[in-house]
Amino acid sequence: MATGRTHRPATRSRGIPEATVARLPLYLRALTALSERSVPTVSSEELAAAAGVNSAKLRKDFSYLGSYGTRGVGYDVEYLVYQISRELGLTQDWPVVIVGIGNLGAALANYGGFASRGFRVAALIDADPGMAGKPVAGIPVQHTDELEKIIRDDGVSIGVIATPAGAAQQVCDRLVAAGVTSILNFAPTVLNVPEGVDVRKVDLSIELQILAFHEQRKAGEEAAADGVAPPVAARRQQPSTDQGPDGDVPAVMPA
Template structure:
């Protein structure tokens, strides 16, 4: 569900397009599920279906990695897991700080998927002194005054912002000044960052609004279909799906 923008060029140093980079986690998730089931190989069609993309796009994406599979056999699952993990930087430890210990920040702190993917929660930070020292997911909340020292001591390069909108830019500025170069922003605001800093924005309300648009469009298509249906069918739609009786009356209950 993550949407966002990056401040780096459209292609990376190895020439992998950002659109391909964005799909690599989808492939990795599908491959990890196959690996857990001890599936040794997978065809491009099967993997594409599991990842929700078309097979031609998958083969093009993998060509950037130098992986072409074997005709009649497919792709080696374990090798692709390693190859994509290495490309995404998941074969090393990434210390992460979460700033903002409201409901969302606390929920993210308790998410077990971070550690299994190479992300270690180095610290939980909040400006509320009443939260300082409170244990959340086994970690004590640190006060915002310690932010710079925490980033330096843990060599943090990734920060997660889950503060209210009004505090997000200041937190972002402090993280960047302390040396953080990648930010995952859950605050409902657009952050301004210098060149060389990547920002990914996750806005649940925007995602819901997009879904509402599609629901409205589907409802409009159903209405249009009903208006262009044959007269009897259209009348049945207007009457709530009830069929005319033998005398042309619409019975209160549709006969079985």
């Protein structure tokens, strides 16, 4: 069985833009849903709507894959599923280690979507000796002392960090030194990695703050349309026009 150590996705060598790569999983999710309903073909408009993009962008993205729909028929669903899965490297097995088995790490371990999307949880790692041997999602937790051996024995190239922020960089350094070249980081901190190591950061608090921004803006727009003052919460977030003691304008939020 192929592992992530010996086979790399072809997207970069084929010159596919990163923005297109980021949308491929959206298309694959929509196509998989169509496949499960035994839908044989789909138009660019229908697939774009299901993926949340416009059809012109979708057609441009698919042109990088060398996939062009048939006029009047659309795209073959099963073939596109195969094409995108191959391009994303999902036609092979990718062993993954999850480091940090607290509430978040345990939730990730219990996520049922890994196996169906080409990923296998090879090991669960935690620094707490009391966690060693305890099963989470049917997998016994192993101590961090075993980290390098697990990565070597299982050919792991993808690591998931779900530790507290203070431990994340040290864990990252050990993963990279052991041969991991891709990291999914859930810790609320920025990781420093050498060239050739890819890091994707997932920060739920940042996503919620972005949503709060949009909610605040909508509240202000609705209030303006009604000719009334915006809600208190929205007013509190408006930039101040009062200058500070040094003549500068205070920031809305601390850096």
